[in-house]
Amino acid sequence: MELRGLSPDGRCKAYDSSADGVGWAEGCSMVVLKRLSDAQRDGDRILAVIRGSAVNQDGRSNGLTAPNGPSQETVIRRALEQAGIAGTAVGYVEGHGTGTPLGDSIELQSLGATLGEGRRGEQRLVVGSLKSNIGHTQAAAGVGGVLKAALALRHERIPKSLHVEEPLRTVGWEELGLRVASEAVPWARGAAPRFAGVSSFGISGTNAHVILEEAPPERAQEASASRSVHVLAVSARSASALTELAERYATRLRSAAASEIGDLCYTALSRRTHHAHRLAVVGETGADLARLLESTARDRASHASIEAEAESARKVVFVFPGQGGSGAAWGGSCWRGSACSARRSRRARRRSGSTSRGR
Known part of the structure; x- marks a missing residue:
């Protein structure tokens, strides 16, 4: 069977009228997931917060290259419901956007139906695709989209989606409330938190959508x-x-x-x-x-x-000399200058049953 799904020039022209197929690429992506309260407690740098996510399946469709629009709409609505936000709160969607005319058209129709209502002019929802920049990394493509959306939130700027000369003619962009990021778009923090959606649709029919929220302001260290x-x-x-x-x-x-x-x-x-x-x-x-x-x-x-x-690895030896008479004042500078030292000293005193107070 010949799908005729590969772009002759190897480029993904996502959401453009010249889209003529996918361009394959190689890559890997990794994110570290941590409970928000734990990350804040540990002083980690937080790029974004996952507010909601959903996964479903196309079921029967017209073939591998013909996605199921209603199923895409359903997965986006479920992610919004889990996130507890309205579709109008989403400011950017990192789309699946492979650069196939049929697939891109169906995806845009689904985005318009779920997220584009009531948006006009410059208030239209911005969409883009990392595949236009680096190609389709297949199994790594979805996580790559998450990284791009998280960095757009952090840097307050939506990157340009490449190869867009004439937005896809088969959809009504104004009616759908959508616009493609044909240029970099400023996306500054405001009074309300910003949200981004990320779509990833597998060729086997699995659909996934994630809602990212901007990271909370970093606390001064x-x-x-x-x-x-x-x-x-x-x-x-x-x-x-x-x-x-x-x-x-x-x-x-x-x-x-x-x-x-x-x-x-x-x-x-x-x-x-x-x-x-x-x-x-x-x-x-x-x-x-x-x-x-x-x-x-x-x-x-x-x-x-x-x-x-460094020498070769050796076993650790703990030495307790027994000179405890001068120990009361030891570690004072560590206690005062290091929250970690103070916390561990308190824990040691609790476990040992000591009633002395560190100063």
Whole structure:
């Protein structure tokens, strides 16, 4: 059987009258899902919030290349219902948009019926397709659409959908309340939260739609800005790579705001792989850390830096010397300067039944 579904020039001209088939691509996408309250508690960077989602099946249709419009409408309405919002609240839809005239037309009709009601002129719903930018990555295409929509929310700008010279003539764009993002569209935060929809329709008939909400405003990281001393640890596979990495960190630190220094140090220590060649510097400001990185990279010696090559893994040994008489004042600076240290100290006291108060 010959589907004649591939674009001769390998480009997905989604939602354009010149659409002549799909262009395949290769890619992978990954997102980290976490309960919102947990992410906020842990100080994670939140790109977007999943407000609702739904999945259904086309059932019988006119073939693999002929989607079922009513089924697409149903899955979008179910996602809206789960999100608890009206269709008019959605400001952008990252569509399935493969660049096939029949499939694109059916999808646009479904979007107009569910999300386009009452929209006219510049208030029409903006639609776009990542496939016009990078091609159809098949199994990774849906997650790629989620990433694009989340980043559009974060950066307050809807990216341009490529290859749109004349929007598809087979649909009434004005009547449907839709417009294609033929140019980048500003999408600033406002009094009401912004929402984006993401559609992914499998060739076997599985339909999925997700509603994303803009991330809550980031809370200021006071502990990072108020910390008196920072420790930056970096590592690489060779001495030359370590020197290069240290110089790159120095450049970044010189332009970093004071509130960013703690985050940079934390990420370098806790979120990166530790290789054999290692360097650690201690400083009060980003400029201090940058200067130490550069000087250590040049002459390999500084009173506020340590450079070493890691040995093979060894077992951890805990030593308790029994000198507890002076312990009351130990760790005071850690308690006052580190919320993590204070939290763990409280937990240890509760478990040990201690009644002493840390100050």
